[in-house]
Amino acid sequence: xxxxxxxxxxxxxxxxxxxxxxxxxxxxxxxxxxxxxxxxxxxxxxxxxxxxxxxxxxxxxxxxxxxxxxxxxxxxxxxxxxxxxxxxxxxxxxxxxxxxxxxxxxxxxxxxxxxxxxxxxxxxxxxxxxxxxxxxxxxxxxxxxxxxxxxxxxxxxxxxxxxxxxxxxxxxxxxxxxxxxxxxxxxxxxxxxxxxxxxxxxxxxxxxxxxxxxxxxxxxxxxxxxxxxxxxxxxxxxxxxxxxxxxxxxxxxxxxxxxxxxxxxxxxxxxxxxxxxxxxxxxxxxxxxxxxxxxxxxxxxxxxxxxxxxxxxxxxxxxxxxxxxxxxxxx
Amino acid sequence: xxxxxxxxxxxxxxxxxxxxxxxxxxxxxxxxxxxxxxxxxxxxxxxxxxxxxxxxxxxxxxxxxxxxxxxxxxxxxxxxxxxxxxxxxxxxxxxxxxxxxxxxxxxxxxxxxxxxxxxxxxxxxxxxxxxxxxxxxxxxxxxxxxxxxxxxxxxxxxxxxxxxxxxxxxxxxxxxxxxxxxxxxxxxxxxxxxxxxxxxxxxxxxxxxxxxxxxxxxxxxxxxxxxxxxxxxxxxxxxxxxxxxxxxxxxxxxxxxxxxxxxxxxxxxxxxxxxxxxxxxxxxxxxxxxxxxxxxxxxxxxxxxxxxxxxxxxxxxxxxxxxxxxxxxxx
Numbered sequence: 001x002x003x004x005x006x007x008x009x010x011x012x013x014x015x016x017x018x019x020x021x022x023x024x025x026x027x028x029x030x031x032x033x034x035x036x037x038x039x040x041x042x043x044x045x046x047x048x049x050x051x052x053x054x055x056x057x058x059x060x061x062x063x064x065x066x067x068x069x070x071x072x073x074x075x076x077x078x079x080x081x082x083x084x085x086x087x088x089x090x091x092x093x094x095x096x097x098x099x100x101x102x103x104x105x106x107x108x109x110x111x112x113x114x115x116x117x118x119x120x121x122x123x124x125x126x127x128x129x130x131x132x133x134x135x136x137x138x139x140x141x142x143x144x145x146x147x148x149x150x151x152x153x154x155x156x157x158x159x160x161x162x163x164x165x166x167x168x169x170x171x172x173x174x175x176x177x178x179x180x181x182x183x184x185x186x187x188x189x190x191x192x193x194x195x196x197x198x199x200x201x202x203x204x205x206x207x208x209x210x211x212x213x214x215x216x217x218x219x220x221x222x223x224x225x226x227x228x229x230x231x232x233x234x235x236x237x238x239x240x241x242x243x244x245x246x247x248x249x250x251x252x253x254x255x256x257x258x259x260x261x262x263x264x265x266x267x268x269x270x271x272x273x274x275x276x277x278x279x280x281x282x283x284x285x286x287x288x289x290x291x292x293x294x295x296x297x298x299x300x301x302x303x304x305x306x307x308x309x310x311x312x313x314x315x316x317x318x319x320x321x322x323x324x325x326x327x328x329x330x331x
Numbered sequence: 332x333x334x335x336x337x338x339x340x341x342x343x344x345x346x347x348x349x350x351x352x353x354x355x356x357x358x359x360x361x362x363x364x365x366x367x368x369x370x371x372x373x374x375x376x377x378x379x380x381x382x383x384x385x386x387x388x389x390x391x392x393x394x395x396x397x398x399x400x401x402x403x404x405x406x407x408x409x410x411x412x413x414x415x416x417x418x419x420x421x422x423x424x425x426x427x428x429x430x431x432x433x434x435x436x437x438x439x440x441x442x443x444x445x446x447x448x449x450x451x452x453x454x455x456x457x458x459x460x461x462x463x464x465x466x467x468x469x470x471x472x473x474x475x476x477x478x479x480x481x482x483x484x485x486x487x488x489x490x491x492x493x494x495x496x497x498x499x500x501x502x503x504x505x506x507x508x509x510x511x512x513x514x515x516x517x518x519x520x521x522x523x524x525x526x527x528x529x530x531x532x533x534x535x536x537x538x539x540x541x542x543x544x545x546x547x548x549x550x551x552x553x554x555x556x557x558x559x560x561x562x563x564x565x566x567x568x569x570x571x572x573x574x575x576x577x578x579x580x581x582x583x584x585x586x587x588x589x590x591x592x593x594x595x596x597x598x599x600x601x602x603x604x605x606x607x608x609x610x611x612x613x614x615x616x617x618x619x620x621x622x623x624x625x626x627x628x629x630x631x632x633x634x635x636x637x638x639x640x641x642x643x644x645x646x647x648x649x650x651x652x653x654x655x656x657x658x659x660x661x662x
Contacts, residue, residue, distance in 0.1 A: 003659035005564075028376055029483060033565070034414040034549060035380035035474070037481045040371030045359055049366035050381070050423040050471050051459050057427070058461075083365040092381040094469045096388070099659055128382050130389075131658045138425045138469035140381050143366070150368045152360060218365060233336075234364070327462045328334035328430055 007102060007129050008032065011093065014110035015117050015124040026089070027125060036125035038090065038142075047086035047143040047150060051077040055135040063178050066105045068196040069137075070112025075198050076221065077139040078120050079273040082202045083219040085151045085209025086143030090125045091117070093139055096132035120202065149209045151277070156216035156235035160278040162300040163287065165201050168224055169249035169262060170194035172269025176260065188255075198273045204291045205275055213287060214277040223270045223324020225308075231278065232308060241300035241320060244313045267310075270325040278302055338433060338460050339363065342424065345441035346448050346455040357420070358456060367456035369421065369473075378417035378474040378481060382408040386466040394509050397436045399527040400468075401443025406529055407552065408470040409451050410604040413533045414550040416482045416540025417474030421456045422448070424470055427463035451533065480540045482608070484565035487547035491609040493570060493631040494618065496532050499555055500580035500593060501525035503600025507591065519586075529604045535622045536606055544618060545608040554601045554655020556639075562609065563639060572631035572651060575644045598641075601656040609633055 012031045029037035040046060053073035055061060074091065081088050093113075097106070117124060122141065174195025177183045183192055201219075208214040216235055218227045224246070232239050248262035249269075279287055287296060300311075310320040343362045360368035371377060384404035386392055405422065412419050424444075428437070448455060453472065505526025508514045514523055532550075539545040547566055549558045555577070563570055579593035580600075610618055620627060631642075641651040 002653070002657050004657050007659060028479075029481060033483050033485070034411040035378045035417070035481075037415070037476070038377045038379065039478070040375075040377055042373075044371075046369045046371055046377075047366045048369065048421075048423060048471075048473070049457055049459075050425045050469065052425045052427050052461050052467065052469060054427055054461060054463050054467065057463055080365040084368070086366070090379075092379060092471060094381045094383045096383050096385055096467070102659060126380055128380075129658060130383050130385060132385050132388055132467075134465070136383065136385065136427070136463075136467045136469075138381065138383060138467075140379075140423060140471040142379070145368070147370070148359075150360060150366075152364050154364070322333070326333050326335050327460060328338060328433060 004129060010106070011110060012124070014107070015114045027123060030125050031127065038125070041144060043147065044144045045147050045150065047081055047084045047145055048140065049077060049080040050138060050140040051080065053137040053139065061135065066108035067112030070109040071116045071197050073137045073139055074113050074116040074120070074122070075200055075273065077141045078122065079200050079219045079221060081141055081143035082200050082205035083217050083275060084143070084145060085149060085205045085217065086145040087206055088120045088122045088141060088143050088202065090142040091122045091139055093124060093127035094137070095127065096130040096136040098133060099131055101135065120200065145209060151209050151214045151217040153216050153218050153231050153234035156231050156237050156278040156302045157280065158237055158302050158304040159281050160215050160302040161281060161284045161298050162228070162239060162241065162278055162302060163296055163298050164220070164247065164274055164276050165204055165294050165296055166272065166274040167247045167249050168220065168272050168274060169265030169269045171198060171271040172265045173249050173251065173260060175271070195271065198271065200273055201275045201294065204294060207291060208277060213279055213283055215280055217275060217277040220272045220274045220276050221270060222326065223268045224276065225267045225320050226322040226324030226326060227276055229308060229322040231276065232306065236306070238303040238306040239300055239308045240303055240317070241310045243310050245297060245299045247295060247297045267320065268323040335460060341437070342441060343455070345438070346445045358454060361456050362458065369456070372475055374478065375475045376478050376481065378412055378415045378476055379471065380408060380411040381469060381471040382411065384468040384470065392466065397439035398443030401440040402447045402528050404468045404470055405444050405447040405453070406531055406604065408472045409453065410531050410550045410552060412472055412474035413531050413536035414548050414606060415474070415476060416480060416536045416548065417476040418537055419451045419453045419472060419474050419533065421473040422453045422470055424455060424458035425468070426458065427461040427467040429464060430462055432466065451531065476540060482540050482545045482548040484547050484549050484562050487562055487566035487568050487609040487633045488611065489568055489633050489635040490612050491546050491633040492612060492615045492629050493559070493572065493609055493633060494627055494629050495551070495578065495605055495607050496535055496625050496627055497603065497605040498578045498580050499551065499603050499605060500596030500600045502529060502602040503596045504580050504582065504591060506602070526602065529602065531604055532606045532625065535625060538622060539608060544610055544614055546611055548606060548608040551603045551605045551607050552601060553657065554599045555607065556598045556651050557653040557655030557657060558607055560639060560653040562607065563637065567637070569634040569637040570631055570639045571634055572641045574641050576628060576630045578626060578628045598651065599654040
C-alpha cells in the first residue's frame, strides 16, 4: 500500500463519522472513491461553501498547535452555514502538506478536526491529499435548510434592529496575545480559547431561520465594521451603531495599558464567528435576551441613508469605516 | 468597494454561468453571500469531490500559461465526475494567490476556467479568495446521477474485461516536452494539448452508467498502472493486461531517440483523464468500438488472483507495479 493511500486511511479512521452523524442514511458512498455520492433530503435545500485555511495567512505553525489548526479550519468553514441558518451535514477536506508533517503533527491535527466534526455533527465524505511546501487546507461544507429559509445578507430594511450574539473582540484579543508571545503566561491562558477554539452559533442560526426572525445575517469572521458593511452593501441600506451597547470583550486592567481597547477590538477584530443579524422592528419583541445561554444584544438600527455611523453615549456620531480583515488590502 | 470584493466580482463576471448552464433553476442563491443555496433535483443523487491544483506540484508558473492553469484545474476536478458516470452541475472555487497575479494573469486564468466551465456546463456558485505567497487553487464540483447508478471502483469481478477510452500517454508526452523546454518548437506544438487542455469523457461516463455497462470505473489521472491498481484494490481482484492492445500515444520517430517509449508513457504517464472501466463479459458484446468518436479498447481482463500482470505478445508475463503519480512517495 502506498504512502498516499495510507494517509487517506489515517484521515478516514481519525474522523469516523458514523459514530456521531445521524445523517449517514443520506450518504451512499463516502471517502476513498473518485467522489462521494449523497442522496439529497426531500423537502430541503442544500447550502454549500468552501474556505481555505492557509499557513502564514490564517495560522502560523510556530505558534498554533496542530489541534487548534484542525479544529479552527473546520469551524471557520462551518460558521458560514450558521450564518445562513443551515444545519451542518457533510464536509470534504483537501489537505496539502509537507511530508515532515505527516506523522505526529497530522495525528494531532486530525484529532482537533475530529473534535470539531463531532461537535458540529459533520461527516467527512471525501477530499484530496497532496505533498506541498506549505500547509494548505481547503474545506467544503454542506448543510441543509428548509426551502426558502436560508438567511442571506440582502434582506435588511430601514428600521430593522441590528443584533449580535455573544461578545465581540475576544478572538482578536487572543490572537494579539499569541502574536505578542504573551500566550505562554498562565494568567492569560483563559483568554485564548475564543481565538483557538471558537464556539459556533449553529443552534441560534437555525432558530432565527426557523422563526423567520432575521431579515439578514452574516457571521463576524472579519470584524463587526467589515461584516456590517457587507450586510449594508448587499441590502442597499446604511446603519447606525450605538457604541455603548456593543458587547465588548472584557480586557483585564493589566492589558489595557498595553494598548488593548475593548471597543476597537469589538469593532474591527476578526474571527469571533458570532452572528450579526437584523430583525424587523415588529418582530423584535419576540427576540429573547438569551438563546441557549448566549446573549443576544441590540446594537443599532438599519437606516435608509447608505452610510454607517457609530453613535457615542453623548449623542455625537462619526462614520464607521470597515477596518476588519480584508485580503488584498493596500495598507 | 474594497479590493477583495472587486476580485470576487471580477470572478463572477468572468464566469457568467447563466449563459450556458441549463440548470440554474436549481440554484437559489449564487456567489457573493456566506454560502450558495441549491435545490437538489428530485429522483437523483449528488456526486461531490474536491481537488487541489497547486503551484510547483500540479503546475509551474514559468512554463504553464494562465489559461491552461484555469482550464486544467477545473478539468481535473470534473474528470472525477466523469469517472462516476455523473453529469456536472455546479462548482466552488477557492483561489489563493499573490497580489501580483491579480491583474492580467488572473484575467487570463479566469478566461481559461470559463472556457472549461462552458464546455462542461458547470455553474460557479461560490468560493473563497485569499492573498498567499504561492498559487493554491481548490475546486469542489457537484454532479448529478440517477439513484444507484454511480459507478464506483469496487465492482470489478473476475472475468470482466478491462477497457479504456482514447489513447494513453499523450498527456505525459506533452508534459515531458514542456519540462525539457522542447514545447517552443513548432513541430512539437500539436503534441501539447493533451497535457494543457485535456478532453474529458463526460458523455461516455454517463452513457456507461445509464446502460449499466461498467462494473467499475476510474479516470486515468495518475497513470494506467496506478489507477488500475486502485480498481483492483477496491474490488479485491487482480488483472492481466495485454501489452499489445494498449492504445499507446504515437511518439514521432525523432522523439523516440530521446527516450520516449510509447508503452512506458501509456502505462505510467498521468493526467490523460481517460476512463478506465471494467465490463462484465456477458455485456461486452454490447460495447461499441467507438463512443461519439472516442475509441474504446479492450486491454485486459480481471482475474481472481490478486496480482496485476502485463502479458507480452509472445505470451510472457511480468508483474506490473504501480509507477504512476503518487504523492508522498519515498522515491
